[in-house]
Amino acid sequence: MTAVGDVIGGKFEILSQVGHGGMSRVWLVRDRHLNKLWAAKEIGLAGREPDYEVVVQSLITEANLIKRLDHPMLPRVVDIIEEGRTIFVVMDYIEGTSLKQAMREAGRPMDEADVIEWGIQLCDVLEYLHSRKPPVIYRDMKPDNIMLREDGTVRLIDFGIAREYKEGKSSDTKVLGTRGYAAPEQFSHEAQTDARTDVYALGVTLYVLVTGRAASKETYWQPIRQINPALSEGLEHIIAKATQANPADRYQTASDMRYDLENYEKLTESYRSVLKKKLNRFNALWIGAAGLAVAGAACLGSSFHLKSMTYDAYLASARAASVEAAEADGVSAAEGYYTDAIGVDPSRTETYSELVDRVYKADQDFSIAESSRLQELVNAHRADIEEDDGYAKLCYDIGTLTYVYYEQAEGDESRDYAMSAGIQAAQWFQKAMESYDARKSANKGCALTSAERSTAQAYAIIGEFYQKLSQATLEGTEGSVYEGYWESLSDALEGLSDNDSVMVRLRLCSLINQAVSSPTYLSGFKRTGVTRDQAEELVGKAAQMAESLSADADSSTKAREMCDSVISDSARQVAESNIATVFGSAGANAAQKSAAALGGAQSEEAAQ
Structure with missing residues (x-):
């Protein structure tokens, strides 16, 4: 019987029971290595002797499925432990x-x-x-x-x-x-x-x-x-x-x-009655238009003209409306009109792009709710736009929007801002690449450039790195996660051009500085073969780029904060100090090289 004080998986100490169900119990456990609290669901499988392996495999399969989920309202599964005839599923402990x-x-x-x-x-x-x-x-x-x-x-x-x-x-x-x-x-x-x-x-x-x-x-x-x-x-x-x-x-x-x-x-009944009357009038209008279509092709054109007029009216209203969010549901009048226009004609990718540029970038804060609404809108009409030559560019633009402005979930202290943004943006960059590759292989035009495709690939790898690191860090298996990430940072920086916005360039500079300033990250990079010279070179390039954008950054509070996170004296000192900690001081390295050279010379002399 599992009891308070037991240690499962060699590191999770059971502190108390916090719940129970038909064939399971939930324990509050403490990771003795990280001193962090988790919840562990214990599932007993006694009495299933003939089919034990089948049941175990079923449980593990479903738990692994849940491990791949990433939503702020869901607990993350961080470990699955089999001990004797019991399965423990370790996940976030949600207080409340x-x-x-x-x-x-x-x-x-x-x-x-x-x-x-x-x-x-x-x-x-x-x-x-x-x-x-x-x-x-x-x-x-x-x-x-x-x-x-x-x-x-x-x-x-x-x-x-x-x-x-x-x-x-x-x-x-x-x-x-x-x-x-x-x-x-x-x-x-x-x-x-x-x-x-x-x-x-x-x-x-x-x-x-x-x-x-x-x-x-x-x-x-x-x-x-x-x-x-x-x-x-x-x-x-x-x-x-x-x-x-x-x-x-x-x-x-x-x-x-x-x-x-x-x-x-x-x-309410009265509202539905009014809505029904409006719907009947609308249907009568379209039935009339369809009737005219039977009379001749010219009349058929009138129905398309009416649709076009409706679309144009919504689009004009969107451009004239406020982009400030309404208090009740967080949806601005402009966003509502753009959504209506897309509903009338969902095939025009330029309408989605205008929604992104004019509404979601307006306050430089792409909220979780906005991200959810935009993803739902694009997914609902994907069949109408994914064959359009502008679809890859739209996905790329949504990726950069998310990468730069995504809002971190309140209370999500387990991830920094860049990690949350990177993970969410990666899916859009992946879609941009897939669309670009599909159109090019079919010899079709694409609004996304080859340079943007390369940038999308680098950012997708960065997002994938954060996703894997978030999970691997919890499991204590992050050693191999760093492979390829340093090259992606370098490739992304090299791929930037004046066509990329100031915010995109500053976000990457800030990301590079953060990677070098983190003892965990830099140690991981070192284990994969990154040298001190490479670390100093990359963070130096990022600082140089941020310095060149310093004047432009003054136009935005968020841009100014990102710029300062790279070029401020304190930011530089943290990066330099961390490089020295991970790789040793420059003087010590030089002394080691001299000693090695001297030792080699003495050995050669003795041999002679």
Whole structure:
């Protein structure tokens, strides 16, 4: 039996039990090497003697899948340990209170406004999971598995890694759901779980939180306003739709559900009636246009003309509208109009580029929410634009936007700013390269230049380095991660030109200085063969470039900060001191070389 004081994996000391489930327990553990707290989920497999290897492999496969996830609302899995007949999955320890415990302590249902905000956050993380390849279906959404932090945000803390093994079906496993929260298809041998399965459980979770009722067949079908008339009609509609027994009758995606949660105040009978009338008038207009098309080609052109006029009207409104974000949802009027224009004609990559340049770069702070909305917009219309010669350039521009301006998640102290930005930007640079290569191999034109393609490759490798380093550092296996990263930094610096923005150039200079100023990074580079001369040369080139951009940097606070992080006296001293620490002082090196030379000469003389 595992107990407090035990050490698992040779380094994780068990401090206390913080949770338990049907076939698992969760422990608070301390890494005795790093003195850092983690959560360790213990999954006992006793009694499965004939099929032990099958079950173990299933658990490890799913845990490894989760290890590849990267979202601020999800815990990172950092280690998987097998000891005897027990599996331990070590992951981030999320401080806070589960929503179940928060409701119990409050002694009442949770406030509707809070529940809706949590629902929006949970839809966001479900959308991320469902968009993985292959999709990740969470399958165990409930208040127990949602942690409320002090800042009001929520985190998912349990991925239901424990699976129920079915006797006689060695090739099949079935995820354990929680009765009351689990969708009907989770307990059907024929049905397949998908994104709509998680939508169902989220709907039940919102029901429980806002009514205080337990999740059971007997209660959660009762409309929430019959329980509390003060609750909104919109939320009642959302929960009712999400918890339909037939998956086809639910929200088909978490994104659809999130949209309604963000607009729940509009989901009233009177509003839907007005919307229906508008839709009918709009349909009548297009039916009329289609009727004219039958009369002749000239009339058919009028429908295209109407579409073009609508697109032009939205685009003109976007250019005239404010780029300052609205207080309610963080979406500016300009962003809304650009999104509408793209909805009318999603094939024009220049509209996306204008949205990037005019809206997202405006405040020099590309927020996590903005990044999510832009990625969703591009993904939704990828089929319309990925064959366009401007698609690779669009991906490149979004990559540089993310690389320079990406906002770090609040409370994410495990990563520095450059690491967060690099990881998020890498996917866009990778798409830019893939599009460029595909078009060139097909002898098609591409708006992305070969020089930009090389830069994209360097930045993609940098982002990949951060991704691997973030994981490897936690696992204590970072030795081989540094291979190739130094060359990528050098290649990226060499590839910069006057065509690259001041911010992009300063970001790379700052990144190089940071790499040289970090004892961990520089020691890693040294182990892969980087010499003192190479370190001094590269950081010198970065400082020289930053110095040349110093005057331009004064126009932006963020640019000024990045410039100072390279050329300030303190920055230079830190870099020089770290080089001396890792490689030894210049004087000591010279003395060692002289001694070696002298020793060689004496040996030669003796030999003679």
